[in-house]
Amino acid sequence: MTKFMLATLLLFAAGCSSDNAEPAKVVMDATPPNVTASATLPPAQMSRVKPIVTIEDGPTRGKIYSYQLNQQKFVSNSAPLVKGSLVTNSYMSSSGVLKGSFVVVSSAQVESLSTDYHIEKIAEDTFRLVPITANANLYSLYTALLKSQALSLVEIEIDYSAPLASQIK
Numbered sequence: 001m002t003k004f005m006l007a008t009l010l011l012f013a014a015g016c017s018s019d020n021a022e023p024a025k026v027v028m029d030a031t032p033p034n035v036t037a038s039a040t041l042p043p044a045q046m047s048r049v050k051p052i053v054t055i056e057d058g059p060t061r062g063k064i065y066s067y068q069l070n071q072q073k074f075v076s077n078s079a080p081l082v083k084g085s086l087v088t089n090s091y092m093s094s095s096g097v098l099k100g101s102f103v104v105v106s107s108a109q110v111e112s113l114s115t116d117y118h119i120e121k122i123a124e125d126t127f128r129l130v131p132i133t134a135n136a137n138l139y140s141l142y143t144a145l146l147k148s149q150a151l152s153l154v155e156i157e158i159d160y161s162a163p164l165a166s167q168i169k
Contacts, residue, residue: 066090067139070155080137087158096158098138101130102145105153112150116141128157 065079067087078085083100102117104110107125117129131141138156145154 081139082135094160096160099157099159100138101128101157102142103128103155103157104145104151106151108150
């Protein structure tokens with residue numbers, strides 16, 4: 001049995017060695033792709049809102065904007081975000097379309113927001129806010145609502161069931 005093991009070991013060792021072995025060549029490109037990134041964070045938003053990050057990847061691709069919405073990271077090719085903008089949830093890898101409205105929870109009165117929003121009560125202390133201005137910048141409205149101390153929860157409405165434009169033929 002030991003002769004068999006020694007013979008097997010000898011065959012493996014002889015098969016793995018070569019008199020004409022060449023050293024491996026490693027080629028590394030020292031020039032990384034042209035990637036630039038910028039971030040802006042207003043001081044007033046540091047506690048509740050994360051910044052928009054603009055990433056430009058090469059000359060052939062467009063800009064990709066990263067947004068912190070509903071406590072999750074979303075990316076979009078749109079800036080500013082308006083009703084109908086396509087956003088993709090980075091964590092769930094699912095895409096949806098912005099509905100152009102917000103759902104807020106508040107035990108206080110929200111009538112003070114009626115100058116900027118149509119207000120619809122949808123449950124106890126829960127309201128849907130639809131901006132009066134057409135094509136409003138939804139991200140700036142969202143960040144302004146997050147700053148409000150009267151609102152305990154603010155979420156932008158995203159429709160995940162809408163067919164994507166690339167799927168419609």
